[in-house]
Amino acid sequence: MIELAAGALVMVIEFSVIPEKREDFVAISSAQTETVRARAGNQGFDVLVDPKRPEIVAYVERWESGRAAGSFLRVVGGARVDREAAAVRDGGAADFDLRDD
16 A cells, blocks of 8 residues: 555555456456445545456555555455455356445
8 A cells, every 4th residue: 555645545455366257356346346436535535456467456546545545455354355245256157236335
């Protein structure tokens, strides 16, 4: 994580994925971009891949503050993330959703 002088926060999060399932993971993640971008304090959310690293998918998130990022992470944290990550891992990715319950 990088916290900028003005209080903005940039996070680069790397996920290890099965290379053969990477496109599924990217599609599911990309479908959530507008939901994440609509969250209070979000200044950007991108899903990135590197053709030289097929086992990695990266998110780049930009938040107006660490507090805004923390608020979002609390919404998607805990058992909910565990449940949805398991759905992605097991092929039930259509159930993955970052909107508030």
